[in-house]
Amino acid sequence: MTRSNRGLTICIRLLWLWRKALLLLLLLPNFCSTQTVIKNLPGFSGDLPFELETGYVGVGNKDELQLFYYFTESERSPENDPLLLWITGGPRCSAFSGLVYEIGPIAFSFTRITKDPVELVLNPYSWTKLANIIFLDAPAGTGFSYSTTTDGYNTSDTIHAKRASEFLRKWLSTHRKFLANPLYISGDSYSGKIVPIIVQEIVNGIEAGTEPPLNLKGYVIGDPVTNEKEDLNSRIEFAHRMALISNRMYESTKKNCKGEYVDVDPNNQLCLNNLQSFKECTSRLDDSHILAPACVPRINHNEQTTFGWDWDSVDDNFLSFPFPESLCRADRLRYSVVWANDMEVRKALNIREGTKGEWVRCNRTTPYIKDVQRAVEYHRNLSQKSLRAFVYSGDHDLSVPYVSTEAWIESLSLPIDDDWKPWFSNNQVAGYTVRYSNGDYHLTYATIKGGGHTAPEFNPRECFDMIKRWLEHSPL
Numbered sequence: 276m277t278r279s280n281r282g283l284t285i286c287i288r289l290l291w292l293w294r295k296a297l298l299l300l301l302l303l304p305n306f307c308s309t310q311t312v313i314k315n316l317p318g319f320s321g322d323l324p325f326e327l328e329t330g331y332v333g334v335g336n337k338d339e340l341q342l343f344y345y346f347t348e349s350e351r352s353p354e355n356d357p358l359l360l361w362i363t364g365g366p367r368c369s370a371f372s373g374l375v376y377e378i379g380p381i382a383f384s385f386t387r388i389t390k391d392p393v394e395l396v397l398n399p400y401s402w403t404k405l406a407n408i409i410f411l412d413a414p415a416g417t418g419f420s421y422s423t424t425t426d427g428y429n430t431s432d433t434i435h436a437k438r439a440s441e442f443l444r445k446w447l448s449t450h451r452k453f454l455a456n457p458l459y460i461s462g463d464s465y466s467g468k469i470v471p472i473i474v475q476e477i478v479n480g481i482e483a484g485t486e487p488p489l490n491l492k493g494y495v496i497g498d499p500v501t502n503e504k505e506d507l508n509s510r511i512e513f514a515h516r517m518a519l520i521s522n523r524m525y526e527s528t529k530k531n532c533k534g535e536y537v538d539v540d541p542n543n544q545l546c547l548n549n550l551q552s553f554k555e556c557t558s559r560l561d562d563s564h565i566l567a568p569a570c571v572p573r574i575n576h577n578e579q580t581t582f583g584w585d586w587d588s589v590d591d592n593f594l595s596f597p598f599p600e601s602l603c604r605a606d607r608l609r610y611s612v613v614w615a616n617d618m619e620v621r622k623a624l625n626i627r628e629g630t631k632g633e634w635v636r637c638n639r640t641t642p643y644i645k646d647v648q649r650a651v652e653y654h655r656n657l658s659q660k661s662l663r664a665f666v667y668s669g670d671h672d673l674s675v676p677y678v679s680t681e682a683w684i685e686s687l688s689l690p691i692d693d694d695w696k697p698w699f700s701n702n703q704v705a706g707y708t709v710r711y712s713n714g715d716y717h718l719t720y721a722t723i724k725g726g727g728h729t730a731p732e733f734n735p736r737e738c739f740d741m742i743k744r745w746l747e748h749s750p751l
Contacts, residue, residue, distance in 0.1 A: 310346075310449070311625040316381070317392035317617060325350050325380045325403060329624050331420075334441040339427045341630070342442050343419035345374050345410040346450075347403045357406045357492070357746055358456040360443055360473075362413060364464025364500065366435065368637040369418030370410035371611055373463075377731040378402040378738075379410065383610040393614045400735035405743050407453060409446065413439050416641035418615075421630045431644035436472035440480070443473075447487055457492040459663075459746075463729055464675065467499020471653035478660055493663030495742070498675045498728045502649040506679045507537050511553065513676035517565065520556050528553060561604055562674040564727030570605040611636050651683045658687055661715035665745050669726025669733060670706070677722055684720055689713050698741070698751035705737040708751045721751055 310330030314322055326348035331341045349356035363372045375382055380401040384394040402408060412418030414430040415438075422428050430438075447454055460477070462470050474494045481489060500506055515525035528549035532539065539546055561569040614620055615634040657664070666684065668677035689711035697704045698721060708721040723730045723737055731738040744751050 309625075313623060313625075316395060316623055317619045318614065319381065319395040324397070326353070327380075331627070332442050332445050334438045334445065335422075335427060339423045340415040340438060341421055341423065341627075342415065342438070343412045343421075343626075344442075344446070345370065345379075347374075347380055347408050347410075349407045350380070350401075350404045353407055354452070354456075356456065357459055358453050359402070359406050359408045359459050359461045359495070360439070361408055361410050362439060362460075362462035362466045362469060362473075363410075364462065364466045365417075365637050366432075366465045366469070366643055367414065367417045367639070367641065368464075369611075369615075369634075370412050371418055371615065372608075372636060372729075374410045375611060376607070377463075377729055378408070380404075383607070383614070385607060385610065392617055392619065393610055395614075398735070400731075400739035402731075402739065402742055404739075405746055406459075407456065409443075411439060411442060413442065414641075414643075416638045418638075419624070419626050419631055419634065428641040430642070432468060432647040433472060436469050436476055439469070439473050440476035443477070444480070444485070444487065444489070447489065451487070454487055455490055458490050459493050459495055460491075461495035463497035463499065465500045467496040467501055467675070468647060468650045470494050470496050470499075471650050471657060472647065474657055474662070475653050478657070478662075491662070493665070494657075495665045495667075495745075497667050497730055498669055498672050499650075499666060499680065500675055501651060501654075501680065501683050503645075504537050504648075505682070506675050508535070509676045509679035509682070510557075510673060511536050513673060513678045514553065514557060516678070517671070519560070519565065519673075520553055524549065524552055524556075557673065560673060563604055563672065563729065564669070564733055565671050565673050566725070567727065567733075568603040570603040608636055651686060654683070655687055658689060658713050658716045658718070662717075664716070664718040665721075665742075666718065667706075667721045667723060667730060667738075667741065669728060669730040670722045671725055671733075672728040672730075674728045681720070684711075684718070687711075687718075689716075689718060692717070693750075700737040700740040705734075705740070719745060719751070 310328055313327040313329055316323060328346040329344065330346075331343055334340045334342060361370055361373050361378070363370045373379065378401060380398055380403045381395045382398045384396045386394060412420040414420070414435045415422040416428045460470050460473050471494065474491070477489055477491050481491060511525065511528055514520045515522065528536070528546070531543065531549050532546040536550060539550065541547075559569060561567040612635065654664070666680065668675075668680050670677050690713060691709065692712040693710040695707055695709045697706070698708045699705055704724060706722040706724045706726070708719060711718045711720075721741060723734050723741070725734060726737070727733040741751060
């Protein structure tokens, strides 16, 4: 072969390789992903003793939704321990709440909110001692997540779940060493509605052969919103059980309202009178935990309900702060607002400049459509799959009472595998549990004695023991 022919052959070969590489590039998922390993955080003394990564993953048709996340590797065995995706409720409340108030490795010291920067300490009962956890700010507009288009902020229950599922697939495409880890989708409060939809999305993808293959094992939901109307209706019965209203008041309300406490006939004055009495008995309680000290918020008539104040909708920025003596829950939540709006914090987290104005713990301004009224049917569908489900309720939660949670679980008509019994932490009764099975589907339900709406926030040790045993497939 002459030198010129050999050169032509090489050129043709290089052209063929170039075209093949271009084709492969076009076939790859179109997304933008950035990530940064964080060694230090303002307010925390010294280097972080755990692996923390923050970043963005683009989702949507043209990656217009840039979803921000915090990822903490397991402090035990990252290569073997489960991977949890955690979504905080709201909807549109930042996953930073889960990270710093509930199950993450750091917490505020709650000493001086005026200290610069606000002080962080280690959480001895962090679930990251057991699992790798992605804390996701979703949907766009939540926490540090944003959209490059106005339309990207329009979302709903189903869109939220679809985008979270897309996020997870793309995140695992760049973190492939976690593909083999057992995967659990988790969250609490309003995410009790979103998590089963995400799980259904993932199951559909697995059955369709979507890449990458996800090693989905189940889901975890705490104090979960499932059917908002039924959850609200159950507050009357819960209040009676907890002696917040008298037996006489309960029987009168049940009779006059005929069991309907949300969509009340405006002409039914007897029922309205009963509900007003109920409101007088409960409106000055913290719905998230009836024994917790309650702040008195400014009156916002748009946020009041038949049942009193909706504490999940409290705007953390307008609450007065009587520091440091009175630390009601709303006071504690303000620490996150101060910390996350510190410019040094944003630099440390590698937040993209110009993408977010003031950080709020819960975004109440972008459009959100609640297009799934009842999540029970998702649970019913999933109960036909090979999955593990864990549902827990703080038994002092007035926001989403255990009464309604137990009711929808019972409506699934699953065979009982192990009936109601106490479970223990530190040699004390920590709650009660029951386990159901349907072939390869297993659902464990547990109450946390003295627990509130975000149970790990109020009972960290008990919840740590609880999730540790469940993740390790041990009896509670």
